[in-house]
Amino acid sequence: MSPKLLFLAPAFLCFNFLHAQTIYNLKYTFKGDDGPEYYNALMIRYDDGTGFIRVNFKDPATNESYLIDMDEEESYDKDEKTGQVDSNYLYFDGYDPVVISGDTSEGYDPDTYVFKKDPASGYYDPLEVESTDDNDSISIGAFTEVNLVQMDELTEDFVLQFFLKDEPFYKDLFETATRQLTNTEKATTLHVIVVANTNDPDIGGTCALDKDRTLKTFSDLSEFMGIKLDSKVIYGDTYNINNVKDAVNSLNVAPKDIVVFYYSGHGFSKPDNKQYPYIELRAKSFQDLDQNSLNIQDIYNSILQKKPNVTLVFSDCCNSAVDAEPSISGDVALTRSSSLGWNLNNCFQLFLPPTPVAILMTAAAKGEKSAGNLGYGGFFTYNFRSTLVNYISPVFSLNNVSWQKLIEEAQKQTITKASNTKCKQDNGTWAICVQHPMFKMF
DSSP: OEEEEEEOOOOOOOHHHTOOOOEEEEEEEETTTTTTEEEEEEEEEETTTEEEEEEEETTTTOOOOOEEEEEEEEEEEETTTTOOOOEEEEEEEEEEEEEEETTTTTTOEEEEEEEEETTTTTEEEEEEEEEEEEOEEEEEEEEEEEEOGGGGGHHHHTTTTTTOOOSSHHHHTTTOOOOOOHHHTTTOOEEEEEETTTTTTTTHHHHHHHHHHEEEEEHHHHHHHTTTEEEEEOOOOGOSSHHHHHHHTTOOOOOTTTEEEEEESOOOOOOOSOOOOOEEEOOTTTSSTTGGGHHHHHOOOHHHHHHHHHHEEEESSSSSSTOOOOEEOOOOOOOOOOOOOOHHHHHHHHHHHOOOEEEEEESOOOOOEEEEEEEEEEEEHHHHHHHHHHSSSSTTTTTGGHHHHHHHHHHHHHHHHTTSSSOTTTOEEEEEOEEEEOEEEO
8 A cells, every 4th residue: 555645524325414423442463573562452433534543452562551541533545646635544543642541652553454344345455454663663453353333331440441530531431420400491392493405406405405314413403302392494496685684583583582594596795894694595596685685693683682592503505606617525424333422411511501502604614615525515514513513422521611612622523524535626627725713603
């Protein structure tokens, strides 16, 4: 295989966009100077490509036991001569190793876990392990056991192989009680308005995917949390500016309620001081654009006046010239899913905060286009939804759950993946995508 290129926007179709986490227990051996070296690793990969690895092993020379923590990044092979990326192999590169227990004066050479794509299933499966020492010498380790971990396998004995009892991961799973809804919280309503330009001949299919998946995510959240749902979906022949205005104006919001407004369609910017896009709401192409468009920040301000406890207004659309062509991008990598479910405490932390939270988000900065395709919908929507599901996972520490961190992570992942993915340009050529989501949080 040729040298690797850091390439954080994997390429291949994802069939289930809410599978969210992959957890592998990987056991493997390296040939050492003092005999075989046995390693036991727990690898957690979130749906947005982030994750971490825990490794425990015993040094055969000293009989010292070690527990190592590493962050991970995804990468692909790249041909040095042609620059062509080989997507048959997916690498999980460990970095910033930290000795959790054992001789902390000793360092650790980060491991790289190599996965190979199964053409029949489309999944990437574990193949081997690589370890590079300070002299750039690469050792190859062989897997002796590969197990895709399910929720019922995260027992206390199993988790203690990789985490100490005073670490948040352990405490969240085994020592933190699930809090109950108060009587006031039981009356909470999650209001969801989804607006999608599904009839558009260029982006209608992408908008339809975003509509369905976004509505399902928030519908499932309301059921899981035990709160009421009030949803309104504007698409197809109901897609027009009057229906959008009516949906926003008719919101009947109580102080503890949650309001989510989501838009997927065409957007554009004007030569004014507004940094957030105008959303195009023409039911027919012959209608006047100015009279059939709204600025997403104006919608946000209208919802804020109703004073919900949580306000999420986000749009996945271009923020560039009116006549800009839609941008088409590559797909994402797929690893097998662990059936983990969600964590109620994490959900409550985000959606039932003690003080109001208001967030305005959009997919691209002024002058930029938003990317998407028929595989996973809008680029930004995919990353936002994936990050949200990561944060409400039972293997995501409650200490790290906040809207600020969640939005920053979704923004970061969109920027990173765009910068490593090619998008179709207005002139028909392909070039690196340029997309920087913006957000305001109050």
